[in-house]
Amino acid sequence: MIYLVSVTVLWAFSFSLIGVYLAGQVDPYFAVLSRILLAVLLFSPMLLRYRFSLNLVLPVIGLGAVQLGLMYLFYYQSFLLLSVAEVLVFTIFTPLYITLLHDLLARRFNPQFLLAAVIAVLAAALMRYQSVSSQYWTGFAIVQGANLCFAMGQVGYKRLLAAHPGVTQYQLFGWFYVGAAMIAIPAWLILGGSQYPTTTLHWAVLLWLGLIASGLGYYGWNKGATEVSSGMLAVMNNALIPAGLLVNIIIWQRDTALMRLSIGCAMIGFSIWLCRKPTGRGG
Template sequence: MAYLLSVTLLWAFSFSLIGVYLAGQVDPYFAVLSRVLLALLLFSPLILRYRFVTSLVWSVMAIGAVQLGLMYLFYYQSFLLLSVAEVLVFTIFTPLYITLLHDLLAKRFNPLFFAAALIAVLAAALMRYQSLSEQYWVGFAVVQGANMCFALGQVSYKNVLARHPAVKQHQLFGWFYVGAALVAIPAWLVLGGNQYPTATEHWAVLLWLGLVASGLGYYGWNKGATQVSSGMLAVMNNALIPAGLLVNVIIWQRDTDLVRLSIGCVLIGFSIWLCRKPAKQGG
């Protein structure tokens, strides 16, 4: 649980950093590529030193390609269509995807998670204060693509590592970034533009996001996912939302309807409470 809490605090700042310093200023495909390669650089000494069975390596690479590579492609595009607050709000569906995927693999169904997801949707409607537009719906769909990739990666990693309990995850995790790089590199070559970083703050933010938020963050989050139940993992995906919104409002002083924000956060908190009870049962 400590891993998930620590990464939640770390990632709460990432939303705003991307929205303030990178979105619309740096090509999103280059931003994705730089984050992935910096994270890979951080773990590359461990890749060269330790060896694992081929099937395990390929599994972790595939997870990295989806959870980080594909997810980032959706994620960065969403900031071109939506505000930071909207991107945060629309991530509320990730817990639903996590529980559905986990329950599908476990051949069971948990109705409480559906109730929690519906309450979270209401929270999003309350916190969404601007008029609806075509761009809004496109942005919503893009965020859901990111959510699905992130959820699938977490559930898959949790299941794969459950079958290899003796593996030291820090020795293996570099292959996660290799998989992500296999998506990020061709995406940048084919779809990338020429909007490269031009200011010191651009490079500083990319370094922070690549080495810390991506490198240490994804390792900590996925390791934490293997130590908690699927219910608690879903809960912690929602806990990031109010944390990120709070950072966006307090540090960057973005205008928002504080009453709606407060009510929405309370409703999200209630959905988290609903998810805690089945989390105690494990799984």
């Protein structure tokens, strides 16, 4: 649990750093590539030193490609259409995807998660009901792509490591970033623009995001995912929302409709309660 809490605090700052200093200023595909390559560099000593069988390495590569590579491509595009607060709000669906995916793979279903999804949609609409636009709904759809990728990676990694309990995870995890790089490199070559970092601040933010938020953050988060139940993992995915909003409001003093935000957050809190781990259920 300590891993998930620590990374939640760490990532709370990442949303605002991307939205304030990178979105619209640095090509999103270059930003994604930079973060992933820095994470590969951080774990390269383990990649060179330790050897694992292909039946373990290849799934980790695949999970990295989805959870980090594809997710980042969706994620960075969303900041071009939405505010930081909106991106945070729309991540509320990730816990639902996690629990539904986990139930699907375990061949079980709980209808309370559908109710939670409806409440979450209403909460998101409430926070922006006065200015719904084509960009708003496009951004919403893009964030859901990121949420699905993130959820699939977490559930897949949790199940994979449950089948290999003796693995020392930090020795293996570099392959996760290799998989992400296999998506980020061609995406940048094909879709990337020429909007590169131009200031020391841009590079400093990218270094922080690559080495700390991505390199240490994703390792800590996925390791934490293997140590808690699927219900707790789902709930912790939503803990980032109030943490990120708090950072965005206090440090950058973004204007927010506090009444609608409060009501929406209360509805999100209820959806989190609905996504709690049911008593007596495994996983």
